[in-house]
Amino acid sequence: MENQLYFTTGVGQRKPNTINGRNIDCPFCKVEELDDIIAVQGSMILLKNKYATLRKTYQTVLIETDLCDSELSKYSKEHLYRLFRFAIDYWLKLHLNNQFRSVIMFKNHGPLSGGTISHPHLQIVGLEDVNYLLNYKREHFEGIVIKKCDFLEFNISTQPKIGFYEFNIRLSNLKVIDSMSDCIQIAIDYILNHFRYKCDSYNLFFYKIENEIYCKIIPRFVTSPLYIGYSIAQVADNIEDIANQIVNIYRKDLHN
Known part of the structure; x- marks a missing residue:
């Protein structure tokens, strides 16, 4: 069992960065150009990550809203509840897939968060060889x-x-x-x-x-x-x- 992930630098270099590069178009706003969509609920879109930088993983993105400049603290209660019901339901379903040793779900926001896209989104990632609970x-x-x-x-x-x-x-x-x-x-x-x-x-x-x-x-x-x-x-x-x-x-x- 591995305890580390391997980052594919070639893919990482192609990722758009709208947090530090504000002149770059947001890929999540171009809904008509999104590929590999898994599910849609209202303005929320779950899809495979186009820029899958981690080897031996299954990387998905949950676009939280169609409002690019919004942020989770501003969501209405109705949208907030629908978001986490949607996210947690999919995250738990991936746990049932025997292909993965563990499944992580996380969110980055802001320039010091480690993220690259400012449009609000969650990431849900199945890890084939890594069990994150070993560090718990x-x-x-x-x-x-x-x-x-x-x-x-x-x-x-x-x-x-x-x-x-x-x-x-x-x-x-x-x-x-x-x-x-x-x-x-x-x-x-x-x-x-x-x-x-x-x-x-x-x-x-x-x-x-x-x-x-x-x-x-x-x-x-x-x-x-x-x-x-x-x-x-x-x-x-x-x-x-x-x-x-x-x-x-x-x-x-x-x-x-």
Whole structure:
């Protein structure tokens, strides 16, 4: 079993970059030119990734909306819920394919996120030889509780994977996907609009661990050299203040 992926540089060099190259036309806006479409729900389009840079994988893209300049924190509740029901349903179906050792789902947003296309989208990738759960540690998803109810917990990490501020959501029943979606939107809105540090980038990462689904939301800054060089994460000393601030700002939404 492999524990690393192999990047095809030739394909990577051909990928359009609309995050740092704003004069480049967005490929996701040219719907009539999209190939290998798997499914369509309203303005959401699931398709095979035209620029599949990772060897021995099955790479798909879920275009979230036809509004290129939109962003997840701005979605209506109706669209937000439909998006994550659609995405999670397809992601879980790929888990049933014995071709893959594991299936990842993630989202990049902003210039520090590692992404290249600014048009809102999720990526769902089947990995033939890599099991991402070999790098999983349960303590990376534990933290100070922001919201907790039947089948769901929303917290801020006390033992983050990379460092400083990481938000986690644990879902143990698919009937409350909408509540998970609400918490994701709250975390992203806080990062972009209320964080005490200016932040325009984030990542979402989804994990299927036994019978539960986890989502980790990470605001992106320049990565700490201690993590890059030594894999040592740092924990901010004000995460309890952050949790309390989120509860105060989003009190009404958290109690829905």
